[in-house]
Amino acid sequence: MRHTISVLVTNEFGVLSRISGLFSGRGFNIESLTVAETLDPKISRMTIVTRGDDKVIEQINKQLNKLVSVIKVHDFTGEAHIERELALVKVSASAADRAEILSIVDIFRAKVVDVSPKSYTIEITGDEEKIGAIVELCRPFGIKEIVRTGRIAMARSPKQK
């Protein structure tokens, strides 16, 4: 099963390689990984998407916790949370197709961030399904390039006090 795990780490050089080395050394897989500073500049947050059975996920959580540089590990699986990723899609846009592409962009509440005589570059944020859907719709026009950030996640706030 797929898990999205958030890891708070001390913001120091080498910490990314400690985490990625742990995954490669123990044969765990990483589907995506994003890193950036938190509000506290001494702490970074990594969001890791990984896959494994319960036993493997338990080991991943424990092994991450064991690293001296890791402050906190949180697995979002099974709780209400928001997941987002961002993609830039450069799609061929001939004069005949431009209107249709723009309407897709509109429907998905995406944005055209760069235009050239032969292409649009679309910025889209959303969960994986949404990005997958717009990619599929753009495919017939010809996708020249695509860049995705990998997933970030945040727990939803409780709805009641």
Place this chain on the structure above:
Amino acid sequence: MKKNGAQILVESLKKEGVDVIFGFPGGAVLPLYDVLYDEPIRHILVRHEQGAVHMADGYARATGRPGVVLVTSGPGATNTVTGIATAYMDSIPLVVLTGQVPTALIGNDAFQEADIVGITRPCTKHNYLVKDVKDLPRIIKEAFYIATTGRPGPVLVDIPKDVLSSAPDDYRHPDKAHLDSYQPTYKGHPGQIKKAVDFILSSKRPVVYAGGGVVLSNAADELKAFSTKLNLPTTTTLMGLGGFPGTHPLFLGMLGMHGTFTANMSVTEADCLIAVGARFDDRVTGKIDEFAPYAGIVHIDIDPTSISKNVKVDIPIVGDVKTVLKDMLKLIPQKSSLSGFKKNTAGWHAQIKRWGATHRLSYKQESNGKLKPQYVIERLYHATKGHAIVTTEVGQNQMWAAQFFKYDRPRTFITSGGLGTMGFGFPAAIGAQVAFPRSTVIGIAGDGSFQMNVQELATAVQYKLPVKIAILNNMMLGMVRQWQEFFYDKRYSHTCVSVAPDFVKLAEAYGAIGLRASKPGEVDGVIKKALAVNDRPVVMDFRVDPFENVYPMVPAGQPLNKMLLV
């Protein structure tokens, strides 16, 4: 005058109570060696950096205090890797200080540059590159704290040369290390502890399976109290030897691939297995699906990753073995109310006794026959009455030392269990002897392993360390040859070492004493002579039967009860 990084570092080491460093100098650590010239701390000059790490490791295992290593950058640092990995696998507290090229040159492929922090990341508990001399006292404090607390392990600190030679305007030695991200759990969960005790008392066929955690946590007394109070049959892993008295009637011997028949059968038939500071290594469990198939498993370990890693555990207790055992002891009822438990387990004890009576560890020494390696170990035990620190190399010598010498006290059996490092035993013996100059330290070796760090004879001679090396010399890489005999149709590919030095002459060339025994009748005399030497190392060359095998043996991938017996 302002102090430079090297002086600050030595101050830090002294504050940590470091009394000896095992090291080898070089360009990048010159500022530090300049401070050591005034001998503020004892320094043992090794002949190879790998030897330094194993010595520090042997020192740490024998004393319980962290071992300290100092080497230079580049090759000095990379030579420590096997030693660090050895200590990491067996959870031994070490602080390894490596020199590094000056900060400005890092990343430039400078002379004697190696990314040792990158190289050792997977085999250290943690490591550091010191970029600013002001961080040095804090990092050293943290390094010792991390190495010695929780599940211990090696910590490497890489220090560029300019950090050692620059003098900060002000600096401060912290009193305590504080890390938000590192807080090991010592106290076990009271509910789990209660559950475990109740489960044990309801069992009919209980067995304690104790590992190196008992030794690391200094919990041998607590384990003995626990096992004897409940009359629990107790087996240990290789790393656990000495953690429970080897001559105690409740001791079943070691379990696992070369464990005793009794220990392996007991674990297989048990309905309650109490794992104490052990990690269900494949050499212990054999075929994992058939390990302790009838048992509910209680597992006490300070490292949560060890729990349910290989074998699903029923009652996990995360905590320090000593602390948890103490808490468990408090919950054990008075003797009078244990009569039900005693009655329920009587049949089990009788069964274990029968296994023990029919299948002892055995070998046959004919008085005029070839010298048997097991006999040599038994005579060493007899001559020292067990009052010795024994280190081993890896292979047959290690297994016979585990089987035929009895260890009543913790920290008297020192071996590379996890990594299985040939070349470990001799330098580890030197480290133990440095820690305990007046104790008898015996390094049990094979001719193959001994040659992997034989250069340290010079170190032992230089510091007048009377370690006794007993080479079980079969002119073979014996354990591999044994596997070839059993599983590769006796095709002895590259395991018959036909060229070897004359170990007696080799010892003498280094200024040590060399002795030889080729017949059973010569063994006691050689041992007696060796034990009388107290000012230099002794190498005993025992020419043993080359085709002797270690029994019992559980072939790899087989369940524990499928042993090959003598």
